[in-house]
Amino acid sequence: MNPQEPSEIKIKELISLFNKKKFDELIKLTNDILIQYPNSIFIHNIQGVIYTELKNYNFAKDLFIKTINLNPKFTDGYYNLANIYNKLDKEDKAIEYYEKVIELDYNYFKAHNNLGNIFRKKGLNNKAIDCYLSTLEVNSNYKLAYYNLAVALQFYTINRENKNINKHLLYLLKEKIIVRPNSIANNILSSLFLNTDLKNDLSLIKNINSKKNLNIIMNSLGNNPLLLQFMKVCPIPNYYLEKKFIQIRKEILNQIYKLNFEKVYIKFLISLSIQCYLNEFIYEKSEEEIKKIKKIKEKIKSNLNNNKKINDLEILCLSCYEPLSDISFSNKINFSNELNEIFEIHLKQKEREIEISESIKSISIVKNKVSKNVKNQYEENPYPRWVNLGLSFESRNMSQVINESDLNLDFKKIKFSENPEILIAGCGTGQHAITTASKYKNAKILALDLSFTSLSYAKRKANELKIENIDFIQGDLLDLESLNRKFDLIESVGVLHHMDEPLKGWKILKNCLRDNSSLMVIGLYSEKARQHITQIKNKITNLKIKPNPENIIKFRKDLLESNNSRWDNIKASPDFYTVSGVRDLLFHVKEHKFTISKIKSHLNELGLFFLGFEDKLIIERSS
Numbered sequence: 001m002n003p004q005e006p007s008e009i010k011i012k013e014l015i016s017l018f019n020k021k022k023f024d025e026l027i028k029l030t031n032d033i034l035i036q037y038p039n040s041i042f043i044h045n046i047q048g049v050i051y052t053e054l055k056n057y058n059f060a061k062d063l064f065i066k067t068i069n070l071n072p073k074f075t076d077g078y079y080n081l082a083n084i085y086n087k088l089d090k091e092d093k094a095i096e097y098y099e100k101v102i103e104l105d106y107n108y109f110k111a112h113n114n115l116g117n118i119f120r121k122k123g124l125n126n127k128a129i130d131c132y133l134s135t136l137e138v139n140s141n142y143k144l145a146y147y148n149l150a151v152a153l154q155f156y157t158i159n160r161e162n163k164n165i166n167k168h169l170l171y172l173l174k175e176k177i178i179v180r181p182n183s184i185a186n187n188i189l190s191s192l193f194l195n196t197d198l199k200n201d202l203s204l205i206k207n208i209n210s211k212k213n214l215n216i217i218m219n220s221l222g223n224n225p226l227l228l229q230f231m232k233v234c235p236i237p238n239y240y241l242e243k244k245f246i247q248i249r250k251e252i253l254n255q256i257y258k259l260n261f262e263k264v265y266i267k268f269l270i271s272l273s274i275q276c277y278l279n280e281f282i283y284e285k286s287e288e289e290i291k292k293i294k295k296i297k298e299k300i301k302s303n304l305n306n307n308k309k310i311n312d313l314e315i316l317c318l319s320c321y322e323p324l325s326d327i328s329f330s331n332k333i334n335f336s337n338e339l340n341e342i343f344e345i346h347l348k349q350k351e352r353e354i355e356i357s358e359s360i361k362s363i364s365i366v367k368n369k370v371s372k373n374v375k376n377q378y379e380e381n382p383y384p385r386w387v388n389l390g391l392s393f394e395s396r397n398m399s400q401v402i403n404e405s406d407l408n409l410d411f412k413k414i415k416f417s418e419n420p421e422i423l424i425a426g427c428g429t430g431q432h433a434i435t436t437a438s439k440y441k442n443a444k445i446l447a448l449d450l451s452f453t454s455l456s457y458a459k460r461k462a463n464e465l466k467i468e469n470i471d472f473i474q475g476d477l478l479d480l481e482s483l484n485r486k487f488d489l490i491e492s493v494g495v496l497h498h499m500d501e502p503l504k505g506w507k508i509l510k511n512c513l514r515d516n517s518s519l520m521v522i523g524l525y526s527e528k529a530r531q532h533i534t535q536i537k538n539k540i541t542n543l544k545i546k547p548n549p550e551n552i553i554k555f556r557k558d559l560l561e562s563n564n565s566r567w568d569n570i571k572a573s574p575d576f577y578t579v580s581g582v583r584d585l586l587f588h589v590k591e592h593k594f595t596i597s598k599i600k601s602h603l604n605e606l607g608l609f610f611l612g613f614e615d616k617l618i619i620e621r622s623s
């Protein structure tokens with residue numbers, strides 16, 4: 001027993017009161033105890049934590065200082081003090097104390113993590129990344145550090161060798177809900193080039209047409225888990241890799257009957273097949289390849305008819321050129337266990353979506369001509385196609401979320417619903433609706449879209465992620481009022497600018513707001529940001545190019561091979577690496593663009609108050 005501290009029973013009693021949040025009672029009780037134990041570290045510390053909860057940070061600060069004066073090795077005291085300095089926006093002090101904690105106890109992983117958060121707050125993302133990596137080195141089960149790492153990676157490009165990072169990037173790509181792989185794709189690419197032998201291996205492709213070289217390349221790529229996983233979850237936005245993959249695919253097809261069934265081939269081809277499925281078979285193919293694939297198809301069909309065994313390598317090759325769901329006999333194939341993933345992605349998912357589609361209710365028949373054309377585009381090419389996404393670490397009340405945002409709003413005067421009803425107008429393939437559903441506690445979401453195929457994709461993904469608070473519904477935003485429903489929050493991103501009359505659509509959304517405290521999040525195309533795209537769109541319109549996959553692939557290839565640097569921005573866009581993305585980016589049936597003054601005049605006309613841009617750099621970029 002420590003004579004400076006109250007008994008263990010007393011301490012347990014105090015902790016229990018703390019867990020019940022009985023703060024007033026606790027303060028009284030601990031003040032009494034302090035008379036008998038004036039040097040108790042425990043009592044000063046718990047009082048500091050109580051005052052932190054009560055947001056009385058200066059009071060809490062003094063109490064934590066007292067604890068470290070009483071014991072200069074009391075790590076919790078330094079840690080709590082650092083947290084308080086962070087809350088008081090005294091970042092340098094917070095850094096000093098987190099560093100002190102780490103000096104005293106390197107295994108105090110939360111100090112590494114919180115130190116990373118401060119560096120991130122200061123815009124020092126490289127230092128933040130190092131801190132998250134050391135957090136994970138000490139405790140690889142601390143999920144929050146992965147969420148933080150994922151955010152920091154979105155604002156920084158890895159530019160130095162660090163072999164340690166690959167296992168964490170791999171983890172991020174394997175997790176379904178921590179990060180959108182697209183948003184860290186550049187870092188995955190950097191890390192693959194810096195921290196694996198990828199570049200060397202790919203240079204061998206110059207002489208790929210020997211079985212020996214193909215074996216060497218396959219042994220290396222087939223044993224690169226980060227690359228293989230990346231190919232399974234993200235259309236890879238890199239033309240250099242695309243060209244290499246096209247060469248490899250062609251060479252495997254050339255040598256298909258000369259190859260042994262080595263595991264590495266299967267592993268690589270599974271990833272390549274999924275990559276091609278994700279990018280909607282955007283890779284160019286030669287006449288010779290088309291002929292060879294046709295022969296393979298005939299062979300599989302004949303083997304199926306004659307009850308002969310189907311060769312895995314043939315199925316894999318075929319699935320790198322076409323979705324198996326488009327091939328009439330593919331449902332007769334008895335897939336081996338090794339090809340389970342291919343079966344799931346090429347066939348089962350589509351099957352499930354068709355089933356789901358029948359369960360989606362419509363609000364009305366689409367009448368507006370532009371809406372009909374837009375619907376048609378997204379029925380053919382649901383967009384965006386995604387695999388994993390970044391959800392909030394935990395859901396919070398609407399008031400908490402708004403409170404922590406930078407909105408130009410006196411949130412204290414507004415009472416937000418505890419069970420907000422939220423409309424996602426134009427939910428597409430669900431990424432947006434699912435993200436919002438995970439952000440707000442007790443939210444009830446209605447997700448509307450014109451396109452059944454997009455909605456089916458969205459609902460399949462929501463089912464897979466066990467998200468149950470979203471109702472998906474098909475219809476035109478123009479017919480929303482027929483639902484007779486009001487919402488606390490309406491979000492519509494990337495939608496109004498595809499309508500015949502965006503302002504008309506916006507008015508309808510406004511009429512669906514519940515009352516004066518309801519909010520709206522709107523995402524619109526910027527005239528300035530899309531200048532370069534307008535030039536290309538004009539070219540496409542003048543040439544009357546129809547937006548079918550063949551034309552899209554050909555047009556894209558011409559752009560990729562042009563040396564004109566004007567198109568560099570477009571080539572860098574992740575959208576440029578899937579067919580539906582290119583269609584959305586360059587071949588859209590309808591698009592309007594907005595300037596800030598146009599938005600301002602619309603807001604005036606609608607009687608809406610502007611609360612701020614989500615992206616704070618937008619004003620700088622638009623001037």
Ligand SMILES: C[S@@+](CC[C@H](N)C(=O)[O-])C[C@H]1O[C@@H](n2cnc3c(N)ncnc32)[C@H](O)[C@@H]1O
Pocket residue numbers: 371374375378383384425426427428429430431432448449450451454475476477478492493494495498499584
């Ligand atoms: C570019 S996607 C954006 C999807 C989603 N908001 C996101 O951010 O991922 C645009 C979506 O808006 C839908 N859309 C466009 N006009 C619409 C309308 N009048 N009514 C309902 N949905 C519409 C399209 O069908 C398409 O799925």
